[in-house]
Amino acid sequence: MSSANPRPELPPDHDPLFVQAIGRGMQVMQAFSGSDRPLSLAEIAARAGITRSAAQRVVHTLRRMGYLRSTAEGRGFLPDLKILDLTYDYLRLNPLLRRASPALLELRRNVRERVDLSLFDGQRMVYAARMQSKREMYFATLVGNTVPTFCTSGGWAVMAMLPDDQVDHLLAQADLRPLTPRTLTDPDAIRQQVRLARETGHALALEQILMGEIALGVAIPDAEGRPVAAIHVAGSLAEWEPEEFRRRVAPLASETARAIISA
Template sequence: MTSDTLSGKKAKSPRNGGDQLLEVDDRLFLQSVARALYVLEAFGRDARPMSLSEIAASARITKSAAQRAAQTLLSLGYLERSSDGGLLPGRRLLDRAFDYLRSNPLIERATPILIELRKNSGERVDFSLFDDLSILYAIRLQSKRETFFATLAGRRIPTFCSSGGRSMLAHLDDAAIDDILRRSERKALTPKTITDLDKIWDKVREARREGYAYAVEESLLGEVVLSAAVLDDRRQPVAAVHIAGSLSEWTVDDFRKRFAPLAIEAARALSY
């Protein structure tokens, strides 16, 4: 085994959200590749120009390893220098995001359905992918009022406190739900985020009964969001359709009555 592979233990990734790692044959795990990705992932925790020392500390690698990885990424365009000399994610990363989005058949199928849903609802419409402890927004069709970073494609939020996450949890068995909730950090994103385990279970059971989940100001203050799960051919959740509105324009009950049927219909159209 070369020094470029891990010996005997599975690597610990500092990936944002703490999602469960896949089991990998350690003989095939390239440590140098992992270090480069850890450098990129450091920016997921701090959206500003960073020094090599800051990157090394965030990525949990040595400064010399961070320097080698950063220089390689800089030369390839995956990192760029800011005006003050710090490092930032590079534009080349958008190319890889484009590659993923256009190669995912579910996202391709979802796009026209979400465009029609956005037209019919007049509200922001999102499409998220299930990724264990978090959900990942792949499509976000904006409305008239937005909070910039919170409504960008590529944002992750915890499964336990999102309407999309709970709508997908509702289609898992109790043991799988319990496993995800107990591995989740359950940190509040806003003062309204539900973090109590029993109360989260109540929301998941409600989603099972109603066929959709909703969240009020749990990830963004002033916002109500409801979601319905997209299921695969084994009836397992893979994604969710979201509709988000403002509490300055809607009561929670009126929002649910108006948009829950639309979200459920769109999710059913995408299930396969």
């Protein structure tokens, strides 16, 4: 359930340090965000907001460098293996993820449910570590999958560490479309969840992303106290009563967050 990113706006031409050609290349790579199939050259051009001829040159260059490939039928293009090299470098060089890994493994052993760590990126939470349970859908196993900040336990926990004016700005800019029949889309109802997270130190979300799922989130701040990430623990409502899940998981998740902060 990866949410498509809006097309990035390139800086104005008078920015002397910005390399337009590299910007177009990144726009082409971002064209695949949210797509569930290969893209044709025309589709890449439209999604990237560039001309077909520019897309053709960029796609050719990225293919030669190993970042794109054509399908076996030759009817479209897909990201290629070298993208994973960049992903690996990001993950191994991220100090927060290095510190978090052993603590998340210990949390997973203790709760025996899915444990994720997501990074706060404005309107979305980006999964950077995923430790699975016995039942998962394919998208829920992928690093890099994103979910909206406004309707996730980790997002509510992150917003609880922000000033009210920043919370209001996030909600004003959010695409408040529901992902399930129970997704909260009323800004006041979301603010109430944020207030509860401030009081308890964690957020509890019921069926906000998936029907039948319960998730508890705890935010992780940086050295200046700004929220940068969140731990999520997710279980099934078929196996857990909400308050039982909270009592079992909240202390362990909070302890894990403290261990990551102090590592």
